Amino acid sequence: MDGCGEGSGTNRMMMEKLSLACDRLLSHLQLACCPSHCASPLQGKDLLIHSLLDPELKALRLTGHHGDISAMVFGTGRDPLLLCSASADYVIVWDIRLCYRRTREGVVASGTVIGTLLGKVVHLSFCPCDERVAACSGDKVYILNSKIEDVLSVLAGHLGPLTAAEFCPWNKDILVSISEDRTFKVWGLKTEEILYQSAILSASPLLSVLFLEKSRQLVTGSADGQVWSFTLPEDHRCHLVTKLDLHKVQQRHQRHLDTVVPQTGGVIGITPDPVETAKPVLRICAYHRRLPDIDHGQQSDNSWVWMGSSDGLYLVDLGTSELQMTLLFRDHPNVSITMAGSWAMSQGLDNSMIFVVTSLFEALLSVLEVRLLGSGSVDDLCQHLEGISVMPSAPLMAESPLTAELKKKDPKPPTKTGSDKCGVKEQPLVFHTQVKSSGYTQSPRMTMFSPKTNVQKKTPGPTKTNKKIGCLFSDYPGDTAAPSVPHTNLSTVKTPTPVCCFQYSGDGKQILCGLGDRSVLLYKSSLTGSPAVYTGHDKPVSSVDWSHSRQWWLSASEDRTLRIWPTGSPEPAVTMGGDEKFSKPIRGAQFYYLDKFLLLASGPSLHLYLYHLDNTRDDIKRYRQRSTIKLTRCLETKSGTDITAVSAINDFYSYIVLVCGADRSIQVLDMNTGTVASQLPDAHSRAVHHITQNKGSMFCSQTSDSYNLFLTSAVTDGVKLWDLRTLRCVRRYENHLNRCHPCTAAFSPCGRFIASGSEDNCAYVYDVRSSSYLHKLQRHSDTILNVTFNPATPEVQEEMLDLI
Template identity: 60%
Template sequence: MDGREATEDGTITEIYSIACHKISAHLQLDCCSSHSVLPWQGKHLMIHSITDPSQKPLHLTGHHGDVSAVSFGKGRDPLMLCSASEDYVIAWDVERCYRKAREGAIASGTVIGTLIGKIVHLSFCPLDKRVSACSGSNMYILNSKKEEVLAVLKGHLGPLTASVFFPWDPNVLVSTSEDRTFKVWDVTKEEILYQSAVLSSCPLLCVYVTEEGRQLITGSADGQVWHHTVLDDYKCRLVMKLDLPNMEQTQRRIQESQAQQISGFGSNSTGDGVMVEMAKPVLGIFTFKPLPYSGHTKERDGSCLWIGSSDGLYLVNLASSELLMALRFKDYPDLSITLAGSLSVTQKTDCDIHCAVTSMFQPRMALWDIRLPGQLDRLCSQLEKALPGQELSVVPSSPPMPTSPLNAELTRRDPKPPKKTGPGPGKPGGVKDQSVVFHAQVKSSGYAVGSQRKMFTPKTNIQKKAQRPTKKSKKIEGLLSEYPSGLAAPTVQHALLSASPTHTPVFCLQYSGDGKQILCGLGDTSVLLYKSSLTGNPSVYTGHSKALSSVCCSHSCGWILSASEDQSVRIWAAGSREPTLTMGSDRFSAPVRSAQFYYLDKFLLLASGSSVHLFLSHLDTSRDDLKRYEQKSFSRLVRRFSTKSGTDITAMSAINDFFSYIVLSCGADRSIQVFDLNVGSVAMEIPESHSRAAHHITQNKGSMYSAQAQDSYNLFLTSAITDGIKLWDLRTSRCVRKYEGHVNRCHQCTAAFSPCGRFVATGSEDNCAYVYDIRSSSYLHKLQRHTDTVLNVAFNPAAPELLTGTLDGRLGLFRPEERASLL
């Protein structure tokens, strides 16, 4: 055994390193909060005290063959240890063994299994009464107090690799195998409760179960991690899949991009070195819960896990599927092992962990002490703050600056002078007015003659009695004076109708601000305006020549805006069949991807190409009967804001219900651009937001019927094909949660916040809509009974209702079960 000094930066200290008689790359190791154990000289065990490093290591003997697996118990009084070789499985009472060693006696354990075979993995149940031993394709359940085989579980088609008891139920465990599946077992009945599909092309190597949130995580030999939620009947629902090699590459690109934003210089990459991709087998998954420290009072949510691979340790946030930290062994040259064959991690304190590791290609084992105060400080700083000098909020804290584009005002144009066909009166060649037609003294003209008799004077001061709304009308509309935040999510289908006889797709949906009307943009170039109850015939607005890209209702509910792929934007007055204002292709060089009213209807906000266009408009519904083609409405471009990289904008979002300076957009280069229109520039850029370009972005806008905390308005969602939905916090510019339970492989399915901010809904390609609790990555409800892909969803801002639009042109209305029973 040889001691090692701390590495140059003082992060990892090698407590001891042991030379073995042969390579033991795939040996199961284990650590607990107080002790670590390593096989020593093949057949013996060496226990090291973590809490008291000065204590002499304890040596245990009893095996005749080489030890292949070790595992600590779950309890601490007494602390149990189990070890296995081809001859025996022995259970040890650690405190009793220490006491025997101090007395000079030989410490001994209890043989609980004999000649079971080569055991690759051991695990105690939560009560330390039973031990699962994986040998070949069979799993043996042993009594931890005496030699007794309680059950033999058979069902896997390949050799087992790991097994873990559920922390909340000692009668249920999960096992993984080289057949690339995992199974959930009822130990007492010796039957399978759940069997997964084949998850990967490589064997599953490890499994981890957390009681908090009842999560089940498995890892494979090619660096893939599957995150499942365990339901009450022990069926497992896939929440998300993580790709460890891709996560590391994405983190490097983000760090390089953020360094460029801070320094303002070009790339830091010199191009001298060549990055070599290597496999990252998931050797172990371990929990990590940092507590408040270093002045930080905010406790983490407990969703962070250490993922151990052959080249390092990776700290992953399961909620957002984000790589928070990477400790690569090759970065510490003083370590005796740089490529691990197996490892085990335990948390000693809030910023101190221990790691037992074996070498993949050398006969060596080691125990490391890893201290992370500096890294955790940086981690908390990243999680709680955005980039330096950038404090953004959707709700403004100060009035707009004098030079802000938002202070722009529209000056009305002077009316056009009458067109003159010749010289005016009094000029040579001029024509004088003729009294027969224009002069008042000629009575035959009729211009100065008053009415000969008075017919009747209509009464204009009649006051109509206000009609009290009947229960029937309230039932039809389904609107409430205040949004009921305590109700459950909408799950019961209340109505289903076809918006078009030709089954054209529903490309966009939006409720009016009062929740009384629904705007629907179709693929056949038409815009439909329904009542919120979907009863009666809709009003139809036509004029576009291509499919709709977005529809929007003004804050005053008096105007309707639509944008199309034909590079035009049209604004209608509610109830009018002809557009009040048309902005054609002469204004835009590319299709308008998104358009909306902005700043309490003061501006029009449009996204086309690589720019966000801010327009002022004057809308006039009056028309001359002889010149109906002439519009009295007009618009003026205030400012054009371009993205930093010049990439095309794929989606845009801004709040119109209150004054806000922030405009969010997604780019074709997979970035998120945050525009501050008070300053008039890009305030922040989030690179590599998705693995593909996001096709949809929406903010938590709330509604006038529901009150939320001010900070909640800084949350927004982005959707990308094959990469799920991400929930972002504008204040930290980081993803805080990811939702992947739905299916989105080719169509541009959208997502929406509920007015109360508790739920997130999204469309899906399996003919369903999904409703998530915003705090959980696993979906709450799966809304079926759709006939095709659900493209769009929208929440009613005034009532607990969810509207869905499908690829075949159908609209579905869902209400909560309690609300549906009342109506």
């Protein structure tokens, strides 16, 4: 065996520290590496240990096996550092420090035999405390004592040969095994029983398995490039959190690079793959980033994992299902291997990773070191982009659309008539507001008088002032658990009618429901009593919104009209739109900039209106509308695509408006300048049908950075959590079912939880910091389309597709 080091390229992203020409093919063998050493077979039966910290130190050769070595692994501890190797005859544990000392003394180094004649062992793993070793041979897992020769237990249950088995890092009595039968099993080592057995996950065998300790998740990958992430709770009932295809994720990553790199001027040595090849997930390893200054909790959840495939390395964020970096062999000609057969991975020092890789078709072995600091990854490129925030960082410009004001017309002086001279004023013939109806059209009363009897005196209750004060000073509980207990169930109408939209008022006392039967219902938040019914639209109501002052609310419909209603009035103060106003239906409408503007989207245009509302009417000239509306600015999307969803904050002054297009893009509009500040193409695999921002509540305070988070929903693509400052997805939620209906999502007022509708007749409540759901709100009979949180109390409201 000949060794050669890579003398140059210290500034490269992926550096080859060691290259070995072996005497035989080592593909599909489990190799071993740790931050300080790496191990490889020598002449089939011996072990060769290389020091990574001291390249000048002579390699350590260990002998003891009589058959060809098929698997090896380092222990989890550093003192002493243990190495376990296996062949068909023996399973041996070596103390590396003791072996170095005996070699220096001229004594043959030896290990401890812990297993004999177990067959061909394809995978080895130590428990977290290095007391036990799991050896996979055939369709069985042998649990061995790491100090003496003792078979503690034998686990059998798979229908095909095993490929790997790993101990649970937070529970040493739990082991997970994967097999060529395309399933994984969770074993209880105390009882030697199967605690959980998965269904068949793929058409190809499962090859790799990994535990993520912080998120308590189990990750497994298959030979066809599929990756699954499951929760592993205390009851061992695993739930699917994330599923991704490595090839599709790479294609999406390449499209994102094509848009980011031209904006930043960066260069990444990645060329498109002309041939579509299979990407087997040969090995998975967690990557714990050591970032010194983190002001946002979403970046420190350690959900990044390295995946070794046949064509290179992939750094994937399981929290977002996004590819962070791709290191392919064809883009690094300094690496001697062009196609990988097996991988061994270990986290090094200073954000570095150590990889041992063997060639698939050649007798070659390489030791690679990857450093990510200043590497030119997507995150590094995004750091050069100008930061965008919901909170204004500059005063309004003089030419800003937000400085527009509505000029009121001066009232004309009254003209004098002949009747004015004689002191007699003309009055309307009938005063409808002062004269009661004569009652000619009513049915005659049969009972003239019926006295009230048994009248009880009412005890004086709390005054309205006390109620208001109590409501204003009752803060939203910031440390409460997510809602999980059903409180009220209400049927809105007798016939099945979809609830298209609904929203709480800012004080949490009232709730608006826009229905598919063209009406709007106004309920009390307790959902008691009969609702107020508002009609007038000719098609289903698509959106409703409360003003910040709660004196007005608006409704938009598929009939291309928008109506603004005074609170408590049966007639709208403003009716705008129609076929002559908007050529396409209104996809989003709301009050904006502390009720100064109206914001609505129709087709590819975003309209900004100034308005003055006056709900007084002349009893004679009732057709005359005294309210005034003026178009201030009309902004078009860059690509000219239709707008599918829009969001802006009205509770405080903010220049940012988020717009989603039918081309799957998200555009950030700066209304201070009236331009598109940033654009993110291909945000989802489908067009975004819902977007909402973390708007908080008047009853709860959050940090200013929290308001930069927003959610998007798309059919078949789950819910994504984004950070506006980097315009990067920081979390993805896809436990709920969303295949055809436009299910929405919502933030809790405290910003700690997210709720989403689902097509399995349930509403899902997620923790913002984790991709797995907390609660599954059931007891529904149809698809949950809309969800929202009460801004005053920890309650979540869900609306079904068909309410009966």
